[in-house]
Amino acid sequence: MPAFNRLRLPEPFVCPNCHQGYEQILQFTYGYAWQFDYEIGDTVNWRKEPRADEGVPGAGRVYVEAILERACPHCGHDVPWPRSAFEIELRKDVIVAARPGIHHVTHTRQDRWVVAEP
Numbered sequence: 844m845p846a847f848n849r850l851r852l853p854e855p856f857v858c859p860n861c862h863q864g865y866e867q868i869l870q871f872t873y874g875y876a877w878q879f880d881y882e883i884g885d886t887v888n889w890r891k892e893p894r895a896d897e898g899v900p901g902a903g904r905v906y907v908e909a910i911l912e913r914a915c916p917h918c919g920h921d922v923p924w925p926r927s928a929f930e931i932e933l934r935k936d937v938i939v940a941a942r943p944g945i946h947h948v949t950h951t952r953q954d955r956w957v958v959a960e961p
Contacts, residue, residue, distance in 0.1 A: 846876040850909065850931060850941060853883050860920035869909035869929050869941060873898045873956050887936045900936065903960030907931040908945060 847870045855864030874887035875896050881887070889900045898905065909929040914921040925945070932940040 846878065847872050848874065848876055848879045848881060848887070849912065850881045850883075850938060852941060856911070858915040858918060858920055859922060859926065861915060861918040863915065863917040865916055868912040869931065870912050871907050871909035871931055871955075873905070873907045873931075873933070874900075874936070881938055883938055883940065885938050887933060887938065889936070898956055899958050899961075902933075902958045903935060905933045905956055905958050906946070907933065907956040908954075909941065 850869045850871060852867045852869065856867035857864050875890050877888075879888055887898075889896055898907075907930065909931050910924070911922055911927040911929070926943075928943070928945045930942050930945050931938060932942070
């Protein structure tokens with residue numbers, strides 16, 4: 844499993860099983876993937892030699908595949924894929940949104956992100 848980063852969702856995630864809200868984290872692989880913790884509005888880190896990183900530094904708009912990190916703390920329900928899939932939007936390396944579902948990425952191991960605008 845490759846290294847990953849973490850994005851805290853700004854709003855409580857509602858469990859589809861018990862309907863309780865709870866803080867949820869998304870795991871994603873883009874930029875310097877080394878378990879950095881991010882929030883919406885943060886800028887993704889890159890190493891000085893970004894060719895060792897995942898993605899395209901400074902791209903205009905990028906969509907990145909992400910998955911829920913943990914099960915519901917209230918009922919223990921582990922949301923299965925594809926309902927656990929999210930998409931993170933970045934603009935010039937800034938995380939601007941995280942949405943449920945995959946809309947731009949084809950969801951293959953080689954295609955964890957896509958550049959929509961260079």
